[in-house]
Amino acid sequence: MPNIAVFNGTGTWLCPPGVGSVEVFLVGGGGAGGTSTNTYSVAAGGGAGGVIASNPVVTVPGTTYTITVGAGGSATSGIGSNGSSSSFQSVIAYGGGGGAGGAAATTGSDGASGGGSTATTFSNASPSGQGYGGGSGANNAPNYGSSGGGG
Numbered sequence: 001m002p003n004i005a006v007f008n009g010t011g012t013w014l015c016p017p018g019v020g021s022v023e024v025f026l027v028g029g030g031g032a033g034g035t036s037t038n039t040y041s042v043a044a045g046g047g048a049g050g051v052i053a054s055n056p057v058v059t060v061p062g063t064t065y066t067i068t069v070g071a072g073g074s075a076t077s078g079i080g081s082n083g084s085s086s087s088f089q090s091v092i093a094y095g096g097g098g099g100a101g102g103a104a105a106t107t108g109s110d111g112a113s114g115g116g117s118t119a120t121t122f123s124n125a126s127p128s129g130q131g132y133g134g135g136s137g138a139n140n141a142p143n144y145g146s147s148g149g150g151g
Contacts, residue, residue, distance in 0.1 A: 007067045015063050021056035024091050029083030031096035032073030046073055046080045047096030054091045070095045 005013060015022075031046030049070060059065065067088050073081035073095070083095030 007069055010066075010068050012064050012066055015059045015061050015065065017061045019059055019061055021058050022088075024054040024057055024088045025052070026054075026086040026088065026091060026093035027051050027070075028086050028093040028095040029070035029072040031083045031098040032075040032080030034080045034099035035075050035077055046075075046083070046099040049083050049086070049096045050093040052091060052093045054088075057089055057091060065089065073098050 007013075028049030028051075030049045033046045049072070065088065068086055070084040070086040070093070073083045075081075075098075080098035082098045085095050086093045
């Protein structure tokens with residue numbers, strides 16, 4: 001039966017004797033949704049954090065490794081902040097993008113891109129290495145607009 005170590009926050013792991021490799025499952029922090037800047041505006045959803053299940057990663061018994069657990073973004077006023085990345089050695093799950101803030105009642109905002117990983121590349125996303133882009137917002141003038149969801 002395999003041994004499993006779960007990390008809910010950033011920390012270290014001491015590789016025990018006899019362990020020459022580990023399998024890593026990481027989830028990046030999700031991006032915060034945007035917030036409306038006036039009574040009738042609509043804001044976009046934040047992107048999901050990237051996920052990666054890696055091939056075995058070589059480890060050295062007796063070595064201490066740092067595990068970084070990415071936090072979710074926070075919404076303040078307007079644009080939501082990006083989630084932060086989770087990592088173990090060279091394996092990275094990127095945080096999701098923050099959603100756009102809503103400024104006008106008739107114009108929806110595009111959703112943020114989801115986080116990718118070191119094992120994924122998507123051509124329609126920004127920044128490089130991120131997951132798929134979020135949904136497009138709708139401009140429904142003179143009625144209310146709608147915002148896109150996160151990718």
